[in-house]
Amino acid sequence: MAGGYLVPLALVAIVLASAAAGRALRQLLWISLLLTFPIAVSVILVSVLTRPGDTVLLVLGPFDITLEGVDFAGQTLVRLFAISTAIGLFTLTTDPRAFVFDLERRGLSPRLAFVAAATIEAVPAMVARAGVIAAAQRSRGLDTEGSLRARLRGVLPIVAPVLLSSLTEVEERSLALEVRGFGRPGRRHLLWWPPDRPVERLVRWLLVAALAALVGVRVFGAWPPIP
């Protein structure tokens, strides 16, 4: 049973160590938690409460909480965390523009490339906008410092203008983009893309090979599955 935890935890340790080396540990933990949290909640609920097993730990109403269930949930969570930290590390260490330009010079359509890059930039702008709106609403007496009930009532007066103003801005934004040729079909001659060093190319091939090996080993049953 312990074996199922070893590999994912080792991976998580490697990823977190890399993040710490890059001084992005706290950010990475936040991103991973945000990514995993929703799925984690449902996984825990479903596995812990309904998974059949021999060793019953606790009886909760109609549900038998078994050791096997808890173990399954634990292993799944650890795997999820391993995946999310890896994804998180990727987003933290990759310049989105470099990434998108590189994809484009390898054949990704410029329109898709633009959408990918613009989406990444959109979040901080939205957060800033929400801040301005919150200030205006608070100046009209909206209480964001009071009871939970008061704060919940404050959600609509902040969220609605964020959405509305973003929507009204979308038309002007898209017109401004059209005028500058975005969305025109056909390839572009990029001014710059990230350089590709032989070392990086080698590592990429090795990773692809490793992935193929892992898949093969799994498919041909040499690795124990989750019980």
Next chain:
Amino acid sequence: MTAAAGFGAPGAGTSAAAPAIELESLVHVYPEGTRALVGVDLRVAAGEAVAIIGQNGSGKSTLVRHLNGLLRPTEGVVRVDGRDTEGIRVARLAAVVGLAFQDPDRQIFAGRVRTEVAFGPRNLGVRGPALDRAVADALAAVGLADAADANPYDLGYSRRKLLAIASVLAMRTPIVILDEPTTGQDLRGAARVQAIVRGLLAEGRTVLAVSHDMRFVAETFRRVVVMREGRIVLDGTPEQVFAETAWPVLASTHLEAPLPARVGARLGLGSTPTEAALVEALVTARG
């Protein structure tokens, strides 16, 4: 209005002697290190009309956001109606200081003009006939009485800006602060804003405006405060602030006196910040 407990109505009771606004050595440093205010002292008496001018980044917006608690001093004291604002929530200060923001689209969320205007007083606990009266009066003051049931986004930009002002007027605060009220307004809208300010002053309210519009400032306000790099560099009547002796200070912050002031100075007629003043000076000079 229960939320206003402890603060007097314009010119009333115990706060009659206290200045409406008092800033003492106000310093504000933003979390990322920007020193937006480096020691501001300001006293505004109840019923005064003050315009705050200066470049973006001079600290005007930062200053004004201290008045209703959106920002808290890093050092120094902010007093509204004689009371220190420290520890008083923004939602409570909103009953005394109404701050109308520049961009109406960064606050409008209701489907009807009427509902939008009612938001403010409603937050202050006003209900029933008193609420209806507050809304009706505010809409009348900005000239939107006929659009009470319209969707705010069916109004043009000018009228949406007036709607944003109405939503603050409805809160009947003794102090009203307008952030760039004439920016983006056409002639009629700007004239309406001037009328609104004059109406508020006639009621004894204290009015502050942050503005780039030199003509609006010279014609509507009896006191002009000029800010640069986090401090007040000029503070006086339009005649004083737009006089020739002040031009170097104005220029240092990329501002220019309105044309009548420049013409009047060139002709040796003294300080004539408005067209009316210049014409009067010329008539007098003619004899």
Next chain:
Amino acid sequence: MLELRGATYRYAGYARPVLHGVDLALRDGEIVGLVGGNDAGKSTICLVASGLAPLSIGGELRGEVLIDGAPMAGLSVHALAQRVVIGFQNPATQRSGVAATVFEEVALGPMNLGLPVAETLARARRALATLRIEHLADRDPARLSGGQGQLVAIASLLAMGARHVLLDEPTAQLDPEGSNLVAAALRDLAATGAALLIVEHRTDLLDGLCDRVAVVDGGRVVLDGPAAATLEDPRLESWGVLAPARGRLARALAARDLPGMAALGWPA
């Protein structure tokens, strides 16, 4: 040359047209000011003149819009963008969000047109030089002042190579320093020989810059003539337009039988 003939336009989803039979011409090298109250239809005229209405935003257009003698209908948005470009008042919405530096931002337009690298670089350099913002080339476009952002937006439009530039209230959201920056840049822009249509509330900006000024009221062009004469027309205020300070002062003086500005020694 860009020409609207009898343009009547109705936005999609609206019952009534916003423009009624608008005639307006923008000749090569000409600088035309467009004034009028809010909601008079100035922005709509810009959208129609740029071809974005109805091509991009839908709606119904009657009458003709001609570019260089040929009807606009039938040209794709991207073909149009190389003949006529339009700038808006908010520098933030005109920022693409995908450029790390100002130079990249300005170069995005020609790059999108599929131009070879050398041409893209040349156009970007030229645009920055025309507006004298070469010193901003390495800056982050998101971290500029309003005025600088607007200049970058205009440079980005210039790099498209269009001969007709429409600017819808370029200084509306700017502080005095920003407005001065843009006003100075407009003169540089005019010197390139492009045809400029500038919508502005601040008639002081148009005073001395424009060859012609047209006044829009209720979706119609109610006055169209040489800048000096139009900006002194006494009916401006009735159309919701604040006349330039000099003109107002001149009229106020005349009303009191005082000597005019020139007689007072104020330079023309």
